[in-house]
Amino acid sequence: MPETPAPLLSAADIRRIAAEIDLRPTKTLGQNYVIDPNTIRRIVAAADLSADDHVLEVGPGLGSLTLGLLDAAAAVTAVEIDPGPAARLPQTVEEFRPGSVDGFSVLTADAMAVSEQDLAEVRPSTTELSPTALVANLPYNVAVPVLLHLLAELPSLKQGLVMVQDEVADRLAAAPGSKTYGVPSAKAAWYSQVRKAGTIGMNVFWPAPKIHSGLVAFTRREPPVTSASRQEVFAVVDAAFAQRRKTLRAALAGWAGSAAGAEAALVAAGVDPKARGEVLGIEDFARIAQHRPDPHNQESTS
Template sequence: MVDLLGPTDIRTLAESLGTAPTKKWGQNFVVDAGTVRRIARIAGVGDGDHVVEVGPGLGSLTLALLETGAAVTAVEIDPILARALPATAASRASAASGRLSVIQADALTVTDLPQPPTALVANLPYNVSVPVILHFLETFPSLERVLVMVQAEVGARLAAPPGSRTYGIPSAKAAWYSSVRHAGDVGRAVFWPVPRVDSVLVLMERRAQPDTTATREEVFAVVDAAFAQRRKGLRGALSGIAGSGAAAETALRSTGIEPLTRGEQLDIVAFARIAEALASREPDASDTVGS
């Protein structure tokens, strides 16, 4: 039986450690047991899964993930919280605590885990959520699904389809790896401290990457350039990485895309086609395709 943390437990535990949520690491701890159980349920994890959790904090979600039967590797940047988490698991989920590993590190530097992860489930710090998601999807091909709690604005960008007002770099890059959808809303009152923004759950399910000879770096360079100046047509936006506006236009026309099309109108497959066309053209001295 796992004894999940409630509001009083969270504050008592923080006080015993001489700590509190800090802006430095974007900490907002979940204090509602129903919310963490809901997250674990939507993530669909259980026996046989290896879940990586980024930013476990005091362990609210960690305990709910252990309750499912999954093995959990928690990556925590805060050394005080990282040291305390195993003891919390041992006291509140003694039978399950052997399935917990804790790594004290910046999640953006993690390139190795005790075993290949099948899922990433996390309440992510708002300021690094997109870089962390993309880093783990690229670094760990074994990840089958990602369920993250993020700022509502970030969630909307991740799940936005081409042509929508919020579609941009996070949307296109996330689509390189996975299908993405909104999986629920989260009220502000479940956090300590209460944030000034709304939160949502975003579910990402791994799928085959676009069939292209272009590399991920080449495709992402096109995505970055296309959205660097959203109001520009692609001929102008891509001129820097193509070498000239004329070269960008030639590449675009070869893929059947009109030069004045804007990046927000294209899906990741179209960006891959453009990157492939740019990579395969005859180079000249002015060419520079970024990464």
Template sequence: MRGPGATRGGAALLGPAEVRTLAERFGIRPTKQLGQNFVHDANTVRRIVAAAGVGGADTVLEVGPGLGSLTLALLDVVDSVVAVEIDPLLARFLPATVSDRAPELVGRLQVVEADALRIAATDLPATPTALVANLPYNVAVPVLLHLLAEIPTLATSLVMVQAEVADRLAAEPGNRVYGVPSVKAGFFGTVRRAGAVGTQVFWPVPRVDSGLVRIERYARAPWPTDDPFRRRVFEVIDAAFAQRRKTLRAALAGWAGSAVAAERRLIAAGIDPTARGETLDTAAFVRLAQTD
């Protein structure tokens, strides 16, 4: 009989004791360098899966599966999971954990030992339709933006990140935490907070709370999404926020070639040259990138 962590399809989810036992069995010592904080609460992983809205024929890309807490919950409801893990020990032992806890589901799992910051869509054994991941705090935003750019088939993304980062990703123009992550995430789709997660559901216990962020990719993008154009837009965004307190006319002088050229391009894009970057939405930066 399955324990209290069993899900609808029969996967026995991991609790605190199981997580520590697996770590000891495999010789795993969580490292800050890799941002390893393992979830050990069954209700939390169920909530993450529910917030992601995945199921049925979805192929989920999971980054940093760790000891398999979220992996097991995902396998219970989706067609397949492609788990990308940078730690060779964790990548090696994840299939064994799934086989032990849910032998009927192990065929749905494919593990790729790789750095998610460098992975390409062609490196994956299947085409993912969704991203669901507990991202390492130290590289969360770069990993998220890289995957959204590299894998256009990701229709939805549900990531758990540091609470402060979640606030930044989902911030609206004019908000004090609105900045580069907010604008760049908005290039790919609509972004919103999807919940909060406390510290006590992790081992080791982190010093800060976490937050869930959901990104729905635009069904029909309102602007070009090819890589050269995206890079052009992101270059403007970086320039605008590099000197956050300056007006856009001054902040974009280097990007445009001069303050006069920056003002001309801002006016052409319908943007007040005396405005600041934090007042512009993603669409405004796109218009600016399209000026000559």
């Protein structure tokens, strides 16, 4: 006889806990809580976690997803910016998953400022690993910068699944040449292979957002081989898409010091100066960054 799955938070549980701590969800913090257990199970299944994983969860809110993650992984560290829900989370875990208390920790902090050291200081006692997977319902208004910050800050993250605004999910997973390809797509590709893993409707949230959500899965990979730093490559990406209707020769003129300098860098990188940024992959941007003209040489020859 199949084992009955452990209960997850129902809509009534979530509203009860919210009332206990006098929580009124705000748009400022992007607080939309999943109230449908089947959606939680779907997210956890799509995350493809192993029993050894240490999961980093950003924006756990009242703990809907947290409980599902504790069922699937060795440990969960939650990062929550709102002190009220953060303080209540351990009690929710104690109530619904008493056997998982030692595998859970919470850090009250802004995920945009979290460091590897911060997480090490609150690591659950059941693991010695830094977080190996990111699974989170990210606030819509900061989803991309939070994801890019965590990928940069935590090289231990090998995979992940994040829920974001559906349109943002399309952008993150977009391939070069598509209309939705842009800065988020290129920068995410520096760290990982990214794909869209599904769409989530509006009615599974409280309060219900006015737009659908999308699931984005990523698998860590090595960045392109280049002598340029990540910051130098990302500067090319930013410049290329700041004026995406322009050719790269024109769009990169400021970055290179002149249109002629941009053309020289592009030719040296094997990129057509008349192309636009939306057709380039992250490897192309990395090659261009290697050939940025030396401003001192430009000055001496001008």
